[in-house]
Amino acid sequence: MRHSARLSPVIVGVLAALLLAVGAAISAPAFAQERSGQAPASDLTISVSKSDVSTLTGETFTFTSEIANSGSSATPPLIANLAFVAIDHSTYVDPEDWSPQRTLSVAPIAAGSSAILTWTVKPVLKGDVAVYVVVLPEPPALAGAGPLAASPAIPVHVEEHRTLDPGGVLPVVLAVPGVLALAFAGLRVARSRR
Amino acid sequence: MTSLSRSEPAPQSLAPATSGGWTVVAAQELRDLWLSARGPIIVLVFSLLLSLLTYLAATNKELNIIDQKDTVNLVMQITLGIGVAVSLLFSADAVSGERERETLESLLLTPVPRRQIALGKLLAAASIWPVMVVVAIPYVWALKGGASLFANAVVAGFVVGSLLTAAFGSLGLIVSIFSNSNRLSLALTFFVFVVLLAPTQLPLSGWFGDLIVKINPVTAGSSFLDNVVVKGHGWGQESALLLAPVLAAIIATSVAFLIAGRLRLQRGIDR
Numbered sequence: 001m002r003h004s005a006r007l008s009p010v011i012v013g014v015l016a017a018l019l020l021a022v023g024a025a026i027s028a029p030a031f032a033q034e035r036s037g038q039a040p041a042s043d044l045t046i047s048v049s050k051s052d053v054s055t056l057t058g059e060t061f062t063f064t065s066e067i068a069n070s071g072s073s074a075t076p077p078l079i080a081n082l083a084f085v086a087i088d089h090s091t092y093v094d095p096e097d098w099s100p101q102r103t104l105s106v107a108p109i110a111a112g113s114s115a116i117l118t119w120t121v122k123p124v125l126k127g128d129v130a131v132y133v134v135v136l137p138e139p140p141a142l143a144g145a146g147p148l149a150a151s152p153a154i155p156v157h158v159e160e161h162r163t164l165d166p167g168g169v170l171p172v173v174l175a176v177p178g179v180l181a182l183a184f185a186g187l188r189v190a191r192s193r194r
Numbered sequence: 195m196t197s198l199s200r201s202e203p204a205p206q207s208l209a210p211a212t213s214g215g216w217t218v219v220a221a222q223e224l225r226d227l228w229l230s231a232r233g234p235i236i237v238l239v240f241s242l243l244l245s246l247l248t249y250l251a252a253t254n255k256e257l258n259i260i261d262q263k264d265t266v267n268l269v270m271q272i273t274l275g276i277g278v279a280v281s282l283l284f285s286a287d288a289v290s291g292e293r294e295r296e297t298l299e300s301l302l303l304t305p306v307p308r309r310q311i312a313l314g315k316l317l318a319a320a321s322i323w324p325v326m327v328v329v330a331i332p333y334v335w336a337l338k339g340g341a342s343l344f345a346n347a348v349v350a351g352f353v354v355g356s357l358l359t360a361a362f363g364s365l366g367l368i369v370s371i372f373s374n375s376n377r378l379s380l381a382l383t384f385f386v387f388v389v390l391l392a393p394t395q396l397p398l399s400g401w402f403g404d405l406i407v408k409i410n411p412v413t414a415g416s417s418f419l420d421n422v423v424v425k426g427h428g429w430g431q432e433s434a435l436l437l438a439p440v441l442a443a444i445i446a447t448s449v450a451f452l453i454a455g456r457l458r459l460q461r462g463i464d465r
Contacts, residue, residue, distance in 0.1 A: 058261070168252070169249065169337070170249075172333060172335070173248050173336075174245070176329065176330075176333070177238060179240055180237060187229065
């Protein structure tokens with residue numbers, strides 16, 4: 001009993017040290033884990049140039065995102081991705097249609113520096129959509145990466161806009177084939193009567 | 195299709211035909227094309243296609259947001275593709291078709307120089323192109339975003355299409371002169387056209403892509419139209435892209451008329 005009582009503080013100490021080591025390993029950012037001396041994801045902050053956007057379908061808008069490295073070491077090469085989420089639960093968003101270039105490569109950002117990226121968005125359908133930028137490290141630093149750095153979401157409200165009036169084109173759509181058919185039929189009739 | 199012996203048999207009418215024989219051949223071919231069902235049906239189907247496209251562009255939610263410049267460009271590119279293809283097919287039928295229908299002999303016996311026969315046939319085959327441009331004009335007008343876009347699209351489309359029609363119409367004539375079978379000349383010329391048209395639908399990039407765009411008359415013409423209509427570039431800025439269509443038109447028509455002078459009853463040329 002006495003022997004075990006003497007050992008118990010040692011066991012508790014060893015377990016506590018083990019837990020601390022494992023905990024530290026679990027919470028360590030993947031960016032730093034893979035490449036020692038590189039800034040962890042938690043050192044990256046992404047800000048965007050717009051807080052909200054109200055636009056029309058087919059109208060292009062642009063915004064910039066600034067990726068700042070507040071850490072003490074450079075980041076690995078990064079990949080920035082533009083993401084879309086329908087926040088009205090009804091708008092179908094096919095990202096390919098909404099932005100021609102949604103993935104950009106970012107060169108390593110030195111400590112205390114930042115990189116600015118410009119994004120172009122062309123809403124295709126009306127509705128409410130959130131747009132945000134997420135940054136992840138390029139492989140091999142990607143393997144086992146922890147939480148990724150993401151920008152604040154930009155709420156985008158899209159109203160429908162039509163560049164063409166269906167009623168406006170209808171006369172042409174119907175008249176041209178009609179006139180041609182009548183002209184050719186008239187020509188044939190006139191020719192057969194001769 | 196032309197048989198001058200049917201319409202111009204009198205000896206007194208044959209003498210002037212040697213000086214302006216191509217007009218007689220062209221007139222007869224134009225009558226065959228436009229007073230029969232062939233030409234009118236093709237133009238009518240073409241107008242129905244443009245009507246469908248225009249209606250979809252105006253009513254479909256996702257198509258409706260396409261920039262008007264893109265829609266106008268699409269209409270002109272379709273007009274260009276169909277107009278050139280149909281001209282090509284008509285010219286590919288010009289000589290091999292006469293051979294197959296056994297009417298070439300009577301045509302060659304008329305006192306019209308063979309180059310003038312070829313010229314008359316080429317002009318008649320090319321006549322489908324301006325008619326298609328005229329049919330496309332109301333659609334471009336309905337889709338236009340402004341008067342300058344309308345004028346740019348129609349004029350640029352007409353210039354590029356005329357050059358390509360001359361080039362491919364002459365190519366059709368050359369193949370037709372060397373072919374006894376209409377099927378062969380139609381299939382071969384259409385295959386060549388499709389092969390040259392295909393790169394317009396491919397994502398060409400890099401120096402090799404640029405080279406293909408510049409040396410292929412179809413991709414060069416299509417890119418010229420795209421840059422002038424959609425990107426709003428000036429003609430001078432994009433003039434390099436007109437080089438391939440111009441050269442193709444000059445070379446193909448020169449070769450066609452050189453060969454047409456030695457046209458003979460059976461396939462090939464007199465040596």
